[in-house]
Amino acid sequence: MNNSSAEEVLKDVFGFDAFRGKQKQIIEHIISGENVLAVMPTGAGKSLCFQLPGLMMDGLTIVVSPLISLMQNQVEALKIAGVAAETINSNTGPDEGREIWRKINDGTLKFLYVSPEKLMTEQMLDRVDELNVSLFAIDEAHCISQWGAAFRPEYEDLALLHRRYPNIPIIALTATADKGTREQICEKIFSDNVKTYLTGFDRPNIALNVEIKAGWKKQLLKFMKDRPGNENGIVYCLSRKKTEEATAILMESGYNALPYHAGMTGNDRERNLNKFMTEPDLIMVATIAFGMGIDKPDIRFVFHTDLPSSPEAYYQEIGRAGRDGDASIAHMLYGLDDIRMRRMFIDNEQSDDGHKRRGHQRLNALLSYAEAPECRRVTLLRYFGDDPEYEKCGNCDLCQNPRETVDAVEAGQKFISAIYRTGQSFGVAHIVNIVTGKMTDKISQLNHDMLPTFGVGKEYSINEWKVIARQLMARGFIVSDMEYGSLKITDEGFDLLRGNGEFRYRPDVSYKKSATSSNKKSAQVVQELPSEDQDLYLKLKSLRKEIAAERSVPAYIIFSDKSLIDMAVQKPTSYDDFGGVYGVGAEKQKKFAKQFTEFIAENLV
Structure with missing residues (x-):
C-alpha cells in the first residue's frame, strides 16, 4: 500500500488541491476492500474514483471499458501524468502484447484497460488468476442492464468476477441509471454486496430545450445560426440516411461537419472521431453509435433531430455536452411521428412482455419530460430519484418562457369519441378534420359528416387539435397503430372518455432562444478570465x-x-x-x- 495520503497522491499525480463531491468517501471505501457502485453525472470525476485508489493499492487495477477509443484516451492521459498504464484490445499487435505482459508480470504496470469480451475469456481469466490484482473497475456499468440505455450482452459475463475473485474489490461506475437499472447492476455484478453512492444527476450548466418538430432541416439551421462560431457540437439522428443528409445540409451552409454511423467503415469512423477530438469547430452528426465515453470537455451543444428511446438514453447523450462546466445547450425536436416510431421499435423487439412493458414505461417518462408543463430539469431529475431544492432551474425553455396549461378533459373526450365512432381505424389528420368540421372527399365518402362528433371542436384550430392529439398520445390516452398509423384508445383513454381522469392541454409556443445563450461571438473568450x-x-x-x-x-x-x-x-x-x-x-x-x-x-x- 502506498504510504502517501490520498490528498498527497491527488496533488502529486493529478495536480488537484481537493476532492470533489463524494470522491474521497468512495476512494476510502475501495481502499478498505469494499465494493462500490458510483452513479455520478458526466464530468463529476468518476475516473479518479478508481485511478487514485489503484495508485495507492499494491498490485494491478484492471479497468473494463466498452470502447477502444475511450480506453486509449484514458491510458494516454495516465501516461502523460506519469502513471504506468496500457490497454489490450483488438488493435494490440503481438510484439506490443508481449511487452505489456512483461510489464504486468514484473509488477511495473499499474493499470490495464480491457474490453469485457477480452477479459472474460477463459484464457485471460486463467492468466488473471496468477496476477496480483488489487481492484476491478467496471466503467459504463449501465451496459450490463437490459433496462438501460446501452445494453451490451458481453457485460453480463462480468457477473462472474465477484464469484471468481471474492477478495478483490470491484467498483462499477455509470453516469446514468434509474432505480431499476441500479438494482440490476447491484444484483448482477455484486450479488447485492455493495455500497451505492448517488452523487446527483444535476448538470445545471446545460440549458434544456424541447421544440416541436416542424421541418427539422430548417430548425437545425436556425439553431446553428443562433450559435456562436468555432465550437464543437453533436447532432444526433435516428437513421444513417438522416445522418448523411444532416451532414450535407450543414456542410452546404458552411459548417465543419462529419458523419458517424454504423454503416461506415471502422477506419472512417475512427478518422472522423479523431478529428472531432482535436478540431475546435467540428460538428459530429451521428447515430447513437457515437458518443459513449467520449471524454471531450468542450462540447458546447447536443442537438437531437429525433426523440431518443428513454430518459436514460437522453441523459447519457446530452451529458456529452459541457463536461468542462461551461454553458452548453441540449436541444431536442420531437413530434407525433417520433412517438409512433418509438412505440413501434419497442413492440417489434425480440423480447418478453415484461421488457416491452418496461420500454413503454421509459418512453412514457421521456414523453412526460417533453410535454412537461413546468421546469424540465425538475421533471428529469425527479425521474432519476433526485429531489432538487428548487422548483424552477432558470435554465430551460419552460423556465425562461413559461407556458400555461388549461383543463382540456372535454377536448380530450371529443377527440377520443371521434376515434371510437370511426372504429379506431383512422389517423390523426382524419380525426382532426372530423372534430373541426372540415369536409373532405374521404369524410363525404364515409358519411363521417353525419357523426355526432363532426364539427364539435371548432373552438380549436387544426394545428391546435394536432397538438392536443400529440399530448393525448404522449400521456398514454391514445396510441398509434405501428403498421397503418390508425389511432387506438387505451384503457386510460376509455377512462377519460367516461369522465374518470384528468387531461391538461399546453398550447405550443414557438421556441425562443435562451437569454443566456449568445448568438454572437462574445468579446470575452472565457467570461471569468480578465x-x-x-x-x-x-x-x-x-x-x-x-x-x-x-x-x-x-x-x-x-x-x-x-x-x-x-x-x-x-x-x-x-x-x-x-x-x-x-x-x-x-x-x-x-x-x-x-x-x-x-x-x-x-x-x-
Missing part, C-alpha cells in the same frame, strides 16, 4: 494544440482548459511556479514546465 489575459489564453491553446498533435492525443489530455485559464491568470515563469497551476502534477511539471514557462515569458514582453 480581458487582459484573453490573448495569452488563446496563445496557450494554440501551443497545447501543437503539443497534442506531436503526441497524437486529444488536446485536453495535455492540459484542460481550466489549467490554461489558471496559467493565463498566474503567468508562471519558473519551474516551481508552474507546479502551482491547477491540474499540474509532478510528471506534467517535469514534462511541460520549461516549454510553457518560456512561452509565457516570451508572450509577456
Whole structure:
C-alpha cells in the first residue's frame, strides 16, 4: 500500500488541491476492500474514483471499458501524468502484447484497460488468476442492464468476477441509471454486496430545450445560426440516411461537419472521431453509435433531430455536452411521428412482455419530460430519484418562457369519441378534420359528416387539435397503430372518455432562444478570465494544440482548459511556479514546465 495520503497522491499525480463531491468517501471505501457502485453525472470525476485508489493499492487495477477509443484516451492521459498504464484490445499487435505482459508480470504496470469480451475469456481469466490484482473497475456499468440505455450482452459475463475473485474489490461506475437499472447492476455484478453512492444527476450548466418538430432541416439551421462560431457540437439522428443528409445540409451552409454511423467503415469512423477530438469547430452528426465515453470537455451543444428511446438514453447523450462546466445547450425536436416510431421499435423487439412493458414505461417518462408543463430539469431529475431544492432551474425553455396549461378533459373526450365512432381505424389528420368540421372527399365518402362528433371542436384550430392529439398520445390516452398509423384508445383513454381522469392541454409556443445563450461571438473568450489575459489564453491553446498533435492525443489530455485559464491568470515563469497551476502534477511539471514557462515569458514582453 502506498504510504502517501490520498490528498498527497491527488496533488502529486493529478495536480488537484481537493476532492470533489463524494470522491474521497468512495476512494476510502475501495481502499478498505469494499465494493462500490458510483452513479455520478458526466464530468463529476468518476475516473479518479478508481485511478487514485489503484495508485495507492499494491498490485494491478484492471479497468473494463466498452470502447477502444475511450480506453486509449484514458491510458494516454495516465501516461502523460506519469502513471504506468496500457490497454489490450483488438488493435494490440503481438510484439506490443508481449511487452505489456512483461510489464504486468514484473509488477511495473499499474493499470490495464480491457474490453469485457477480452477479459472474460477463459484464457485471460486463467492468466488473471496468477496476477496480483488489487481492484476491478467496471466503467459504463449501465451496459450490463437490459433496462438501460446501452445494453451490451458481453457485460453480463462480468457477473462472474465477484464469484471468481471474492477478495478483490470491484467498483462499477455509470453516469446514468434509474432505480431499476441500479438494482440490476447491484444484483448482477455484486450479488447485492455493495455500497451505492448517488452523487446527483444535476448538470445545471446545460440549458434544456424541447421544440416541436416542424421541418427539422430548417430548425437545425436556425439553431446553428443562433450559435456562436468555432465550437464543437453533436447532432444526433435516428437513421444513417438522416445522418448523411444532416451532414450535407450543414456542410452546404458552411459548417465543419462529419458523419458517424454504423454503416461506415471502422477506419472512417475512427478518422472522423479523431478529428472531432482535436478540431475546435467540428460538428459530429451521428447515430447513437457515437458518443459513449467520449471524454471531450468542450462540447458546447447536443442537438437531437429525433426523440431518443428513454430518459436514460437522453441523459447519457446530452451529458456529452459541457463536461468542462461551461454553458452548453441540449436541444431536442420531437413530434407525433417520433412517438409512433418509438412505440413501434419497442413492440417489434425480440423480447418478453415484461421488457416491452418496461420500454413503454421509459418512453412514457421521456414523453412526460417533453410535454412537461413546468421546469424540465425538475421533471428529469425527479425521474432519476433526485429531489432538487428548487422548483424552477432558470435554465430551460419552460423556465425562461413559461407556458400555461388549461383543463382540456372535454377536448380530450371529443377527440377520443371521434376515434371510437370511426372504429379506431383512422389517423390523426382524419380525426382532426372530423372534430373541426372540415369536409373532405374521404369524410363525404364515409358519411363521417353525419357523426355526432363532426364539427364539435371548432373552438380549436387544426394545428391546435394536432397538438392536443400529440399530448393525448404522449400521456398514454391514445396510441398509434405501428403498421397503418390508425389511432387506438387505451384503457386510460376509455377512462377519460367516461369522465374518470384528468387531461391538461399546453398550447405550443414557438421556441425562443435562451437569454443566456449568445448568438454572437462574445468579446470575452472565457467570461471569468480578465480581458487582459484573453490573448495569452488563446496563445496557450494554440501551443497545447501543437503539443497534442506531436503526441497524437486529444488536446485536453495535455492540459484542460481550466489549467490554461489558471496559467493565463498566474503567468508562471519558473519551474516551481508552474507546479502551482491547477491540474499540474509532478510528471506534467517535469514534462511541460520549461516549454510553457518560456512561452509565457516570451508572450509577456
